[in-house]
Amino acid sequence: MGKKEDASDTDVEGDESIASNPLSEEVPQDDAKREGRLLVDATACPQDIQYPTDLNLLSDSREKSEELIDFLYKQELHGMVKPRTYREVARKEYLVIAQKRKKPHRVIRKGIGQQLRFVRRNLKTLGTLLNKYASTPFSVRQLEYHDTISKVYEQQLKMYKSGTHSVEDRIVSIHQSHVRPIVRGKDKGSTEFGAKLNLSLVNGYSFIDHLKWDAYNEGVLLKESIRMYYRRHGYWPKEVMADRIYCNRENRNLLKEWNIRLLAKPLGRPPAVKLEHVSPGERNPIEGKFGQGRRDMGWIESRRASRELQRVGSPPLFWCSTWSNWPGGHPIL
Numbered sequence: 001m002g003k004k005e006d007a008s009d010t011d012v013e014g015d016e017s018i019a020s021n022p023l024s025e026e027v028p029q030d031d032a033k034r035e036g037r038l039l040v041d042a043t044a045c046p047q048d049i050q051y052p053t054d055l056n057l058l059s060d061s062r063e064k065s066e067e068l069i070d071f072l073y074k075q076e077l078h079g080m081v082k083p084r085t086y087r088e089v090a091r092k093e094y095l096v097i098a099q100k101r102k103k104p105h106r107v108i109r110k111g112i113g114q115q116l117r118f119v120r121r122n123l124k125t126l127g128t129l130l131n132k133y134a135s136t137p138f139s140v141r142q143l144e145y146h147d148t149i150s151k152v153y154e155q156q157l158k159m160y161k162s163g164t165h166s167v168e169d170r171i172v173s174i175h176q177s178h179v180r181p182i183v184r185g186k187d188k189g190s191t192e193f194g195a196k197l198n199l200s201l202v203n204g205y206s207f208i209d210h211l212k213w214d215a216y217n218e219g220v221l222l223k224e225s226i227r228m229y230y231r232r233h234g235y236w237p238k239e240v241m242a243d244r245i246y247c248n249r250e251n252r253n254l255l256k257e258w259n260i261r262l263l264a265k266p267l268g269r270p271p272a273v274k275l276e277h278v279s280p281g282e283r284n285p286i287e288g289k290f291g292q293g294r295r296d297m298g299w300i301e302s303r304r305a306s307r308e309l310q311r312v313g314s315p316p317l318f319w320c321s322t323w324s325n326w327p328g329g330h331p332i333l
Contacts, residue, residue, distance in 0.1 A: 026227050028258050033235035037263075039201040039286045040209075040225050040242045042218035044182045047194040052172035052181075054165075055108060058115035058156055059094045060174050061149045063087075065122035068146060072129040072137065083125045090118040112160055119153050148177040169214075182215050200225050201286045207232065219245045223254060239263055241283060 028034070050056065066087050073082050097103060097111040126146065130136065138146060152174060155167045171177050172193050182192045198210035198218050209225045210218075222242060229237050240255060241263040255262045263282070 026230055028230070028236045028260075030259065034238040034260065035235050036202060036229075036233065036237050037239040037241060038226065038229050038237040039283065040198065040218075040222060040240070040246060041201075041283070041286045041290070042196060042198045042243075043290045044192040044196050045194045046192045047173075047176055047179050049173045049176060049179060049193060052193065054156055054159070055094070055097065055111050055115065057152060057172070057174065058112060058119055059090075059098075061152045062090055062115055062118050062122060064145050064174055065119060065126065065149050068138075068142060069122060069125055069129065071142070072126065072133075077132045078129060083128070085122060085125070086118065090115070109160075112156065116153065116157055116160060119149065123150060123153060144177065145174065148174050151177075178213050180214050198225065199286065199289065200229065201289055202229065202233070204285070206289055217245070219248055219251065222246045222251045226258075226260070236260065243283070 066085050069083065069085060093114050094111065097107055100107065136143065148171060152171050155170060159165060159167055170181060172181055173179050179193050182194065182196050183190060195211055195213050196215060196218075197208050197212075198221050200207040200209050207228070209228055210216075210221055222240070226237060226240065236258070237260060239261045244264070247262065247264040249267070252262060252267070
């Protein structure tokens with residue numbers, strides 16, 4: 001990512017931090033101006049995808065591979081006999097299990113094994129058909145599907161043989177292969193599927209500091225968020241309010257060194273006399289901004305199938321959500 005001339009500019013660059021120069025090492029001096037409060041938090045932007053299960057994912061992969069086989073087969077290249085896919089048998093075997101009200105583990109495992117064999121056969125057929133072409137006839141999207149199906153097969157086969165339910169860089173949708181599971185530990189669901197973003201809130205205005213499709217620990221990004229606050233406003237924050245995950249010892253020592261007050265519960269045993277370090281509801285503005293985005297701005301269950309469209313589309317939704325705080329009404333574009 002190239003360096004910007006204006007230090008206040010921000011840019012969304014895929015899985016990178018949203019900053020003009022994220023590698024810079026600005027450090028506040030003792031006499032530097034400190035003003036304002038910075039609120040930081042992270043959330044996930046769930047995609048509008050079917051809840052992923054191993055059986056459904058393999059069935060989708062099988063059906064898409066059958067479509068690719070239909071597209072590739074040409075009588076003049078491959079002869080009069082079209083390769084068999086057993087799609088009707090495979091669909092029937094899938095529905096026998098998918099329509100069961102209760103699915104024991106052994107039944108699910110049997111179905112996964114069946115679908116794995118069907119997908120393996122289709123991938124082998126695709127390779128045979130492709131060998132007859134001088135160059136790939138696939139479009140970019142079809143090529144993405146082919147690569148995704150191959151990776152799904154490898155991941156599912158590895159989990160099937162090892163008896164586990166986790167694998168590195170796991171694909172949860174063949175139609176949006178960039179989506180990854182994000183473990184959040186919420187009451188509604190322990191896992192969400194979509195991009196994870198780190199948000200800063202200053203005087204009601206939202207800034208996306210970091211957007212990534214893979215899970216990450218937002219606690220290590222506090223230093224970067226504070227530096228981006230300085231680049232945007234020209235001075236350092238006087239106070240920082242953050243969730244518990246940001247308030248580790250390293251960040252506490254850093255803020256103490258930078259003479260920035262951390263509004264959080266101190267570490268160690270609680271004192272005999274109860275001290276209120278953070279009033280209840282002080283973090284509500286940033287939680288409310290998440291709720292506003294989910295409810296009104298449409299970035300919950302996003303239907304942007306493309307990784308690029310989601311990357312470009314998320315920041316404008318937050319810009320729109322800050323218009324109500326613009327002095328004198330909405331800004332003139």
